[in-house]
Ligand code: OSB
């Protein structure tokens with residue numbers, strides 16, 4: 001496949017409610033959309049999941065655009081005829097920047113699969129048509145507000161609740177939610193907000209039958225997670241620390257994680273995600289699909305990934321309406337706590353071009369020479 005050009009747009013989409021985590025509060029989602037056009041008229045779409053500031057990971061929207069324009073796309077263009085399976089290898093000399101790389105690989109994969117008439121799901125190795133949905137609940141202003149928000153999601157049918165926690169907002173909200181819903185699958189996500197001096201405090205979560213605690217410590221403190229896992233009974237799950245297949249291997253060898261959150265952007269793409277899935281399956285490690293407040297474009301591919309056999313826990317793959325009043329694709333609508341895996345070619349969703357135009361704040365076309 002020869003690429004003619006890649007259009008990079010910045011879009012800004014308001015969230016239905018503020019999303020507060022230990023690293024800040026999001027009121028709206030800014031992200032990059034890629035539209036790739038091939039020399040023979042094919043098209044591929046992807047979204048780059050980096051956020052506007054480097055608070056969750058080192059990447060951020062305008063930095064991603066810069067590295068794509070300056071280094072990543074020129075290297076892809078130089079190759080000429082390119083397939084998605086070659087992208088990681090071509091981009092390997094450029095260190096880091098997994099989210100930018102993932103966006104390029106995904107756009108190429110979408111164009112390639114549309115050309116071949118294959119869906120993301122069947123290409124990646126999907127084993128089911130429906131996936132179980134969880135929902136990630138931000139830090140609330142009060143316990144009352146939290147109970148209301150969780151109540152809304154429970155009534156909508158979500159099959160698992162994840163509470164964002166941080167020092168000062170942890171044991172008490174978990175206790176109340178567990179007492180209010182004794183049987184709901186429940187887990188927590190700290191986004192690196194704790195340190196090595198907090199092990200005994202985090203053991204205070206043990207009585208609440210949590211599925212897991214996600215990334216309590218610094219991204220680089222893999223050994224700390226292994227130490228913590230020895231002293232608490234809640235299973236430790238890594239998110240931010242797992243930036244590649246190699247990182248996953250190391251974390252498993254160190255016993256720093258017994259469950260892995262796979263986010264394609266964080267690990268450099270869907271192909272690396274499948275490799276991590278396979279590694280975990282061989283080692284009897286459960287995986288689930290994380291989220292980055294995606295629009296329908298990223299969500300479509302995530303839902304396909306989440307339908308692989310090793311994804312045995314509900315993911316942060318919620319319905320479009322949990323995030324946005326209006327999505328930029330045919331919306332993902334939850335039925336009985338599940339989403340349907342798109343069956344059409346490529347990502348398999350219709351794109352709402354008019355709406356994308358409305359929410360575009362910047363647009364640039366990068367052409368192959
Ligand atoms: O840590 O999983 C996270 C959103 C943005 C950045 C990081 C995270 C999250 C979420 C929300 O928890 C997941 C989603 O519903 O998309």
Ligand code: MG
Pocket residue numbers: 189191214215239240261290
């Ligand atoms: Mg997380």
